[in-house]
Amino acid sequence: MGSIKDQVAIIGMGLSKFGENWESSSDDMIIEATYEAYEDAGIGPKDIQAAFVGTIFSGVTAACVTEPLKLDYLPVTRVENNCASGLEALRVASFSIACGMYDNALVVGFEKLKDCGYSSLPNPSQDSLHPLFGSGVTGPGSFALAATRYFHKYGISMDDGKRTLAKIAVKNHHNGSFHPKAMYQREVTLEAVINAPPIAWPLGLFDCCPTTDGAAAAILTRADLAKSFRDDYVLVKGLGLSVGRINPWTGKCREDVELTFWVETDIAAKQAYDQAGVKDPRKEISMAEVHDCFTITELINYESLGFAPVGKGKEDVDAGTFTLEGQLPVNTDGGLKAFGHPIGASGIRMACECYKQLQGKAGRRQVKNPTLGLAHSQGGIPGAFEGSVAIFGARD
Amino acid sequence: MVGITAYGAYVPFYRLSKEAIAKAWDGFAPPGEKAVANFDEDSITMAVEAAIDCIGGLDRGIIDALFFASTTAPYKEKQAAALAAFALDLRRDIVTQDYANSLRAGTAAMRSAIDAVKAGSAGRVLVTASDCRLGAPQSTLEQNLGDGAAALMIGDSGVAVSIEGSYSIANEFIDLWRLENDRFVRSWEERFIMTQGYEKVLPEAVLGAMKKYDLTPKDFAKVIFYAPDARSHTRMAARLGFDPRTQLQDPLFDVMGNTGAAFPLMMLVAALEEAKPGDRLLLASYGDGSDVLVLQATEEIAKVKPRRGMKGHLASKSMLRSYEKYVLFRRLMPVEPARRPEAYSAAPTIWRDAKSLLALNGSKCKSCSRVQYPVARICPYCGSKDEFDYARLSDKKGKIVSFNEDFVATTIDPPNMMTQVDFDGGGRIQCAMTDRVVEDVKVDMPVEMTLRRIHDGRDILNYTWKPRPIR
Numbered sequence: 023m024g025s026i027k028d029q030v031a032i033i034g035m036g037l038s039k040f041g042e043n044w045e046s047s048s049d050d051m052i053i054e055a056t057y058e059a060y061e062d063a064g065i066g067p068k069d070i071q072a073a074f075v076g077t078i079f080s081g082v083t084a085a086c087v088t089e090p091l092k093l094d095y096l097p098v099t100r101v102e103n104n105c106a107s108g109l110e111a112l113r114v115a116s117f118s119i120a121c122g123m124y125d126n127a128l129v130v131g132f133e134k135l136k137d138c139g140y141s142s143l144p145n146p147s148q149d150s151l152h153p154l155f156g157s158g159v160t161g162p163g164s165f166a167l168a169a170t171r172y173f174h175k176y177g178i179s180m181d182d183g184k185r186t187l188a189k190i191a192v193k194n195h196h197n198g199s200f201h202p203k204a205m206y207q208r209e210v211t212l213e214a215v216i217n218a219p220p221i222a223w224p225l226g227l228f229d230c231c232p233t234t235d236g237a238a239a240a241i242l243t244r245a246d247l248a249k250s251f252r253d254d255y256v257l258v259k260g261l262g263l264s265v266g267r268i269n270p271w272t273g274k275c276r277e278d279v280e281l282t283f284w285v286e287t288d289i290a291a292k293q294a295y296d297q298a299g300v301k302d303p304r305k306e307i308s309m310a311e312v313h314d315c316f317t318i319t320e321l322i323n324y325e326s327l328g329f330a331p332v333g334k335g336k337e338d339v340d341a342g343t344f345t346l347e348g349q350l351p352v353n354t355d356g357g358l359k360a361f362g363h364p365i366g367a368s369g370i371r372m373a374c375e376c377y378k379q380l381q382g383k384a385g386r387r388q389v390k391n392p393t394l395g396l397a398h399s400q401g402g403i404p405g406a407f408e409g410s411v412a413i414f415g416a417r418d
Numbered sequence: 419m420v421g422i423t424a425y426g427a428y429v430p431f432y433r434l435s436k437e438a439i440a441k442a443w444d445g446f447a448p449p450g451e452k453a454v455a456n457f458d459e460d461s462i463t464m465a466v467e468a469a470i471d472c473i474g475g476l477d478r479g480i481i482d483a484l485f486f487a488s489t490t491a492p493y494k495e496k497q498a499a500a501l502a503a504f505a506l507d508l509r510r511d512i513v514t515q516d517y518a519n520s521l522r523a524g525t526a527a528m529r530s531a532i533d534a535v536k537a538g539s540a541g542r543v544l545v546t547a548s549d550c551r552l553g554a555p556q557s558t559l560e561q562n563l564g565d566g567a568a569a570l571m572i573g574d575s576g577v578a579v580s581i582e583g584s585y586s587i588a589n590e591f592i593d594l595w596r597l598e599n600d601r602f603v604r605s606w607e608e609r610f611i612m613t614q615g616y617e618k619v620l621p622e623a624v625l626g627a628m629k630k631y632d633l634t635p636k637d638f639a640k641v642i643f644y645a646p647d648a649r650s651h652t653r654m655a656a657r658l659g660f661d662p663r664t665q666l667q668d669p670l671f672d673v674m675g676n677t678g679a680a681f682p683l684m685m686l687v688a689a690l691e692e693a694k695p696g697d698r699l700l701l702a703s704y705g706d707g708s709d710v711l712v713l714q715a716t717e718e719i720a721k722v723k724p725r726r727g728m729k730g731h732l733a734s735k736s737m738l739r740s741y742e743k744y745v746l747f748r749r750l751m752p753v754e755p756a757r758r759p760e761a762y763s764a765a766p767t768i769w770r771d772a773k774s775l776l777a778l779n780g781s782k783c784k785s786c787s788r789v790q791y792p793v794a795r796i797c798p799y800c801g802s803k804d805e806f807d808y809a810r811l812s813d814k815k816g817k818i819v820s821f822n823e824d825f826v827a828t829t830i831d832p833p834n835m836m837t838q839v840d841f842d843g844g845g846r847i848q849c850a851m852t853d854r855v856v857e858d859v860k861v862d863m864p865v866e867m868t869l870r871r872i873h874d875g876r877d878i879l880n881y882t883w884k885p886r887p888i889r
Contacts (some may be wrong), residue, residue: 143824145759153763154775155792157872158827158850163836166822172818174861223823223833264879268798274488275791275846276798281820 025297030258030413032247033241033373034063036206038144039133040236040361041205046078048134049090051237053105055367056091056130057238058390063251067091070241071124073098076131077366078175079144087130100106104401106263107131107312108238108369113261113410115242125244131371132237133364133387155273162222162316164403169224170317171281176333184224186336187317188215191228193345194314194353198360202387205234205362229317238370240377246415249416252262254381258395260300260413266406279405286409287326287400296409299396303328306349307413308392309379311372314357324352327398327411346387352363352388354379370395370412376414377402391417419712420535421580422573423542426472427687428464429454429674429731431853432747433889434738436561436672441857442741443556448648450672451699454738455550455565457747457830458870461488462498463881464567464680465546466505466869470813471725472544478506481571482540483513484543485531487523487547491516492797492879494598502546505793505869505881507777507810513540521594521644521705522680523547524568531572531887532581532747542573550680554602562647563603568683578718579690581711582698588620589707610649613811616704620644624658625701627789631712635659639697642667642685644704646676648834673732677703688728693719695872726889734889736855738830746830756828759776761875768880773808775882778867780845781806789844809845811867812883816841823856839865839885854885864888 036058038051044056060066073096075087084098103110108131117126138144143161145151164269173183193211198204218226248255264286268276291303300306312327314320321339323328327348330338338344344352355361355375360367376395378384394415401408430566433451440447462849475479484506485759486499499514518521524547531543549659553559554655570574593611605611606784614705619698620643620669628634635641635798639659648671655662667689677684682703689699701711726734745751773779774792781793789809796803816839823833835851837859851859852870872880 036560056685079696105450138761139757141757149764151830152771153761153768153875153880154872157761157835157880158824158834160824160827160836161847162826163822163834166824167820167836170822171820220823220825222826222836224845226824270848273792273848274794275848277788277840277844277846279846281838286471319705363550 023293026116026120026261027297029245030242031117031245031259032253032377033243033251033371034059034065035377036062036239037203037371037374038237039203040364042136042370043064043235044136046235048086051134051235051320052087052090052130052132055237055239057131058126059241062120063241065241065251069126070096070128071126071376072113072115072226073120073128074115075100076102076107076369077133078102078104078107080132080134080366093401097390099210103408103410105315105363105365106369106401106408107366108371109397109412110369110397112240112242112373112412113263114368116258116261117243117343119244123245125213127242129240129242129370131366131369132368133217134235135233135364136235147184152272154183156271159273160222160257161272163226165316165318166222166225168281168322168404172318172322177306180224180337182301185212186339187341188212189322190314190317190320190355191215191359193361194357195355195412197346197387198356201355201360204356204360205232206356206360225316225318230357231315232362234363236362236367236371236376238367240370240373246417255382256377257415257417258295258412259415260297262411264289264409266402268316269406270403271406274286275405281404282322283332283402284322284326284404284407284409286407287398287411289322290409290411291327291398296412298413298415300373300394300413307350307387307394307396309354309376310396311355311375312352312398314353315363316358319400320352320357323400346389351387351389354389354392355385369397369399373398373414374414379414380414419577419580420532420574421577422470422570423573423576423578424474424476424722425687426468426470426569426689427465427684427728427731427798428567429453429461429739430464430565431734431736432456432738433735434741434744436845438738438741448561451737453566454565454673454744454747456852456870458884459550460492460871461490461548461550461870462492462502463869464550464565465548466570468548468569468677469502469506469544470598471545471727472571472727478508479759481508481512481542481544483534483543484672485515485517485527485529485543485545487517487545488549489519489521489523489679493520501554504772505776507779507812521679522703522707522709525701525703525709525711526685528570528572528711529584529586532879533651537573542571545570545572547680549680551678555750559603561604562671562676564677566677566684567680568672568687570683572816576718577716578722579713579715582617583627583631583712585623585630585709585710587619587623587626591615591706597736597790600826616646616650618655620654620702620704620708621657623710624702627700628711633663633712637698638665638688639693639702641665641700642689643702644682645669647671647820655678678805684728687724689796690715690719691727691729694717708724717883724876731889758828763875763880765876765878778810778812779808780811782809789841791845791847810857811845812839814841814843814867815888816863816865818859818861821851821859835859837880837885849882849884851886852884
């Protein structure tokens with residue numbers, strides 16, 4: 023396997039507001055995010071050579087971005103890799119530049135989840151569903167299975183377990199209160215989280231990210247061309263991807279799947295660390311955006327990403343290791359918890375936070391002297407993940 | 419000698435107290451409770467349960483026919499017996515028949531099974547009788563009717579209960595009925611249907627049978643007969659000349675209720691659980707006439723044991739918290755639809771996957787011996803392709819790997835408790851638990867599998883298996 027290190031740079035990024043954007047269509051959000059990225063990069067639509075768009079439910083062909091953005095006759099690809107669709111678009115855009123085909127590319131991720139009227143995710147194309155396998159499987163339910171097993175395996179009482187998860191929710195809401203584009207910008211108390219109504223016990227309302235609309239965009243270019251756009255460009259240091267090999271969404275399980283350690287994320291992270299030259303992630307990663315569709319997801323990902331020893335995540339939560347002031351701040355912008363999870367947008371929103379942090383433009387969320395930022399997206403449910411890890415770094 | 423070679427029964431896990439029903443209507447509460455099928459049960463699922471109770475460890479390959487009897491078969495046109503036979507993993511070259519429309523359907527199936535074995539057209543016939551009848555809200559029938567099933571294996575070797583004789587009367591009479599679109603059982607005035615129907619016809623049949631075989635009440639250890647309720651049961655016993663203290667099989671009105679076509683066979687199973695070699699039993703059904711059977715327990719009776727039988731099932735129960743839960747289970751009231759995508763199905767898909775979904779078979783790899791569910795063409799462990807044997811998992815026990823209480827997933831009885839279960843011998847399945855007491859569910863809890871009706875998407879019935887705590 024090769025390495026992407028230092029071949030591609032990010033020169034502009036933009037975000038729409040994330041939230042229940044009743045007054046914004048997909049087109050509106052795509053325009054909002056993309057034009058903010060154009061402005062950040064100091065370029066316009068005529069400068070773009072290729073585009074990649076990540077979405078799962080909200081657009082079925084490349085026209086879902088070419089039409090609103092009026093991109094005429096460009097090579098545009100729609101990609102999907104479940105919740106890792108955003109990072110997937112960024113990943114394949116990076117390869118298209120690194121191979122020398124294009125000098126630059128626009129990357130857009132978006133999702134419009136609130137039009138369907140369900141208080142949950144819509145179905146993918148109905149005809150691709152199975153009538154019975156996977157009947158009753160839900161996102162919160164599947165991660166609740168991981169939580170139950172995690173507490174059981176490590177001998178954590180239900181009270182202690184819920185308290186640990188609640189600390190993660192409190193941290194992320196606190197961080198989100200410092201970001202003007204986050205869906206939720208208010209703090210929550212530990213008690214409110216612990217006592218919230220159950221969604222899929224042991225997960226309660228505040229253990230779950232909200233259902234949200236949003237869009238994010240990035241402008242990528244060849245690393246050697248980046249300085250002609252700006253001094254504080256951000257380099258892509260590593261990209262890893264690993265896709266699971268069984269599918270509980272469709273009722274299929276393997277006996278050897280460990281619900282409490284996520285191999286796909288472990289493999290993807292190691293690929294990215296290897297390319298970026300990271301030997302000790304806990305020491306060398308300055309900040310990380312970690313997939314936190316549920317609080318338990320973030321907890322197990324500390325371990326699966328190699329930030330905390332396996333089974334010891336709780337100790338680090340109690341010690342505040344991953345808070346803004348801690349040794350390795352995680353989800354400095356509030357994560358999926360505060361931003362919600364418009365699926366195609368999330369990975370690019372994470373890249374944006376890494377980008378701003380590395381540029382020193384993260385305001386009240388700023389970590390000190392960051393050198394490497396990590397973005398981690400994770401599609402699916404235990405046993406069937408698309409684990410995607412991107413590492414970004416400041417220029418030398 | 420032809421007769422019963424194995425027997426079994428099934429009583430649903432849930433019970434509703436008669437008091438809860440009376441409270442809903444400000445009415446009078448007779449004593450006891452009735453058995454209520456779970457929201458995911460129907461006459462097919464209960465018949466399969468009773469069949470498993472009956473079959474036990476017997477080789478299913480010896481079964482030559484399945485006769486399914488019910489007045490509440492879920493499809494009005496489509497055979498229940500074929501579906502049940504597939505779920506039970508029976509051979510393909512068997513005779514499947516549905517017996518319907520009458521409270522006598524169970525004994526009718528029994529009679530035909532006996533005739534088939536006597537005629538030599540089948541060596542072993544599995545008879546199931548199951549019913550899930552509804553009395554209209556606020557009616558006496560609502561208090562009296564219960565849900566349940568029984569199964570009998572009829573054969574000519576290893577006979578535990580021989581069939582000594584039979585006698586039937588056909589009687590055209592309007593007492594209870596349902597038309598095509600009726601949910602609730604209708605009845606004519608009780609004074610008419612009892613005095614001109616039940617109280618005339620049942621004695622005519624029973625006395626006619628005894629006369630035919632030159633027998634008197636004293637010749638019988640037990641008499642097992644249909645009655646609409648407890649009071650008429652007691653009166654009929656006296657009318658027929660049997661001793662209420664020693665000869666009556668308990669009609670179980672206060673613990674189960676009147677289970678329709680299944681009723682005579684369920685009471686028979688209860689009687690067989692106590693029967694001794696040489697005991698002569700009289701069985702009488704009622705409905706559009708009567709079927710009377712004279713039976714005698716043989717020396718083999720002690721060897722035949724159902725998995726749980728009537729005793730075991732009656733003892734394993736959970737009371738429904740309220741009448742409203744019953745209303746929900748039976749969908750008696752329209753409720754606000756969940757804000758969720760509609761249930762979906764496709765006939766080709768569930769047909770292709772039937773071995774996994776309906777018969778709960780996994781695949782056992784011929785190369786590495788690992789078991790995978792559902793059936794997998796490529797072994798997920800060693801990668802070998804199309805080299806497997808089918809492995810029946812429906813009769814395997816398992817342990818809970820993890821569980822949740824999901825209030826988002828659509829279910830009639832929230833929370834939906836999704837579980838992952840590891841089977842003894844290999845294979846992991848993910849599916850919602852049923853018949854569970856929420857607070858009692860734990861990681862590592864042992865479970866067994868039961869066939870249930872999951873949803874009616876696209877207006878076809880979609881069945882598969884769920885784990886439940888071992889009853």
